Amino acid sequence: MGKTLEPSAPAAEETQLTIFQPNTALKKLPPVIQQALSKYKLREAAGFAPQWKPKNPGEFLVGTILSVRDAETEFGIATVVTMQSQQGQAAIFLGTELRMKLEGCRPGQHYVIQYDGLESKKDNPKLKNDMKKWTVIEVDPTSGPE
Numbered sequence: 001m002g003k004t005l006e007p008s009a010p011a012a013e014e015t016q017l018t019i020f021q022p023n024t025a026l027k028k029l030p031p032v033i034q035q036a037l038s039k040y041k042l043r044e045a046a047g048f049a050p051q052w053k054p055k056n057p058g059e060f061l062v063g064t065i066l067s068v069r070d071a072e073t074e075f076g077i078a079t080v081v082t083m084q085s086q087q088g089q090a091a092i093f094l095g096t097e098l099r100m101k102l103e104g105c106r107p108g109q110h111y112v113i114q115y116d117g118l119e120s121k122k123d124n125p126k127l128k129n130d131m132k133k134w135t136v137i138e139v140d141p142t143s144g145p146e
Helices: 022-028 031-039 096-100
Strands: 060-071 076-085 090-092 111-120 131-139
Touching: 031 060, 096 131
Parallel strands: none
Antiparallel strands: 060 076, 060 111, 076 090, 111 131
16 A cells, blocks of 8 residues: 655754644544654644634634735735634734734734724824724733743
């Protein structure tokens, strides 16, 4: 039949990766591949994810950054962050304020992102357009209580 899949020694950077949902990601693979990968630390690659578009102030997302990339939209190039949360993967298109608050974010970081509502140019005449407001908190999971 076929050869048994045997992993080669991991490169230094591979040993620093993390699985973001080991219970679901690996279970989708055939047992022979699961066994071969069991010796490694892994990171599931982010693909297409449904867009997170909160409508009401107070809606939030808690999760781990899977990817940060540029995407072509009808309005030009936009930055898209894909996060893994308890509810699954979510794509977040970064507007002005959210892009500034998430500047420098990278895969593996943990964030809480809360939609705070819309600031109207009627309320703030300095604004050119209405602007979505956000609260963004980076969480270091290793710093919690022991």
